[in-house]
Amino acid sequence: MGRSPCCDKVGLKKGPWTPEEDQKLLAYIEEHGHGSWRALPAKAGLQRCGKSCRLRWTNYLRPDIKRGKFSLQEEQTIIQLHALLGNRWSAIATHLPKRTDNEIKNYWNTHLKKRLAKMGIDPVTHKQKNDALSSNDGQSKNSANLSHMAQWESARLEAEARLVRESKLRCHSLPPHHTSNSHYISGSNSAWNTGIGGDLESPTSSLTFSGNAPRPQVTMMHNSGIGSENAMPMIELVGTTSGSSETEIIKEEGEINDWKNLGNSDHHNLTENSVSFTSNLHHHDHMEISMGNPWTPESLRLNSSGTMGNAMEDAMEEGFTNLLLSDSGDRSLSDSGKDSDNSGSGSDYYEDNKNYWNSILNLVNSSPNSPMF
DNA sequence: AACCGTTCCAACCGCACGCCC
DNA sequence: AGGGCGTGCGGTTGGAACGGT
Numbered sequence: 435m436g437r438s439p440c441c442d443k444v445g446l447k448k449g450p451w452t453p454e455e456d457q458k459l460l461a462y463i464e465e466h467g468h469g470s471w472r473a474l475p476a477k478a479g480l481q482r483c484g485k486s487c488r489l490r491w492t493n494y495l496r497p498d499i500k501r502g503k504f505s506l507q508e509e510q511t512i513i514q515l516h517a518l519l520g521n522r523w524s525a526i527a528t529h530l531p532k533r534t535d536n537e538i539k540n541y542w543n544t545h546l547k548k549r550l551a552k553m554g555i556d557p558v559t560h561k562q563k564n565d566a567l568s569s570n571d572g573q574s575k576n577s578a579n580l581s582h583m584a585q586w587e588s589a590r591l592e593a594e595a596r597l598v599r600e601s602k603l604r605c606h607s608l609p610p611h612h613t614s615n616s617h618y619i620s621g622s623n624s625a626w627n628t629g630i631g632g633d634l635e636s637p638t639s640s641l642t643f644s645g646n647a648p649r650p651q652v653t654m655m656h657n658s659g660i661g662s663e664n665a666m667p668m669i670e671l672v673g674t675t676s677g678s679s680e681t682e683i684i685k686e687e688g689e690i691n692d693w694k695n696l697g698n699s700d701h702h703n704l705t706e707n708s709v710s711f712t713s714n715l716h717h718h719d720h721m722e723i724s725m726g727n728p729w730t731p732e733s734l735r736l737n738s739s740g741t742m743g744n745a746m747e748d749a750m751e752e753g754f755t756n757l758l759l760s761d762s763g764d765r766s767l768s769d770s771g772k773d774s775d776n777s778g779s780g781s782d783y784y785e786d787n788k789n790y791w792n793s794i795l796n797l798v799n800s801s802p803n804s805p806m807f
Numbered sequence: 808a809a810c811c812g813t814t815c816c817a818a819c820c821g822c823a824c825g826c827c828c
Numbered sequence: 829a830g831g832g833c834g835t836g837c838g839g840t841t842g843g844a845a846c847g848g849t
Contacts, residue, residue: 449842450817472834488835489818524837539838540816814846823837828830 447481451490455480459487460495493536500532504541512538513546517560 447455462478468491471484480487493499504512508530515526523535523542530538547557555562 448819450844470834484834485820486818492836493817521838535837536817544815810849812846812848815844817842817844819841820839821837822839824835825833826835827833 445481446475446483446486448486451494455482456490456495459490463491463495493534498532499534501537504533504545508533509541509546512542513550513560516542516546516557520558 451459458478458480462474466477468474468488471488474480474484474487475482478487482490511529512526515529519525521539523539527533527535527538550557550560
């Protein structure tokens with residue numbers, strides 16, 4: 435169905451906003467709320483279309499917007515989510531509290547995309563560029579699997595975004611402790627924390643799903659760096675091969691804030707059924723999550739209302755984040771890593787890029803019985 | 808200082824979708 | 829059912845800022 439453009443009226447101002455216009459818009463919204471955007475400009479005394487006002491508000495004037503340089507953690511999240519979701523900026527933005535989709539999109543286009551390209555990674559597919567040559571091998575099969583996973587993950591994020599919006603509407607005045615212990619995911623993601631069992635006050639949260647399937651296991655430990663201002667995230671990946679009772683423990687530790695210091699590529703051979711993450715981002719939090727059932731959209735939807743949603747979210751994020759970053763040889767991704775650092779030996783460079791994608795695939799493969807594949 | 812190319816980001820544009828009548 | 833409206837979303841653009849010559 436067609437519709438007339440909202441900004442075709444003559445006399446409406448376009449282009450950059452002046453401080454006076456900002457002030458008018460702010461003052462009006464503070465007093466009345468925005469209500470109908472179409473009607474707002476006239477009421478607020480602005481010669482703008484409603485759409486322009488909405489954009490200005492949501493992308494710039496809103497008080498809960500964080501501006502300025504993206505942290506490394508934020509960069510990591512963007513890359514990781516973009517690998518799953520593609521250019522679905524609003525979905526990505528739900529995982530970056532206080533950042534707008536527009537800002538994330540801009541940052542991707544101006545910074546991250548170029549960095550990945552320089553690493554020889556296609557910023558669209560997140561595949562190493564010479565991957566196209568290996569079309570019939572397992573890698574492409576894995577890629578298809580990942581794509582499939584991305585589809586339901588995408589749907590899940592949409593549902594989450596809705597929850598977030600509803601939560602924001604309903605719970606504007608929630609006391610801070612509701613989210614104070616949910617590391618990293620906070621603010622707009624607080625919806626995860628509003629359900630029963632959603633708070634992470636308890637030092638230990640355990641959830642177990644019943645079932646007989648080989649079980650991926652996710653363990654998250656938040657061991658505080660006591661007395662340290664900068665918590666030092668530690669990722670522990672525990673791989674359990676299906677044919678063996680032996681548990682292979684692969685440990686990766688380092689500062690999340692220093693991508694370059696994250697370990698090298700040996701540990702992304704985490705195998706089929708088990709993965710655990712250890713992080714000391716948080717004070718005395720220790721979460722162990724045993725997943726008896728494979729990951730399914732249904733179970734994750736259920737989880738989204740409670741602790742498991744939080745834990746899973748965190749696990750997924752931290753897991754992907756650290757896998758990606760530790761394995762991608764992030765010499766070029768870090769701001770402090772100059773591009774020239776990429777000029778190392780050619781084989782190392784190639785290996786790094788290969789590991790970048792493999793790390794995603796390996797984590798996906800850690801739940802081989804998931805019906806989503 | 809002047810010019811020019813590049814980078815960055817705020818803002819615009821047009822489409823899609825849900826809701827309401 | 830279908831048209832209008834409000835809003836969300838992703839792609840694109842214009843111009844300011846910056847850096848090199």
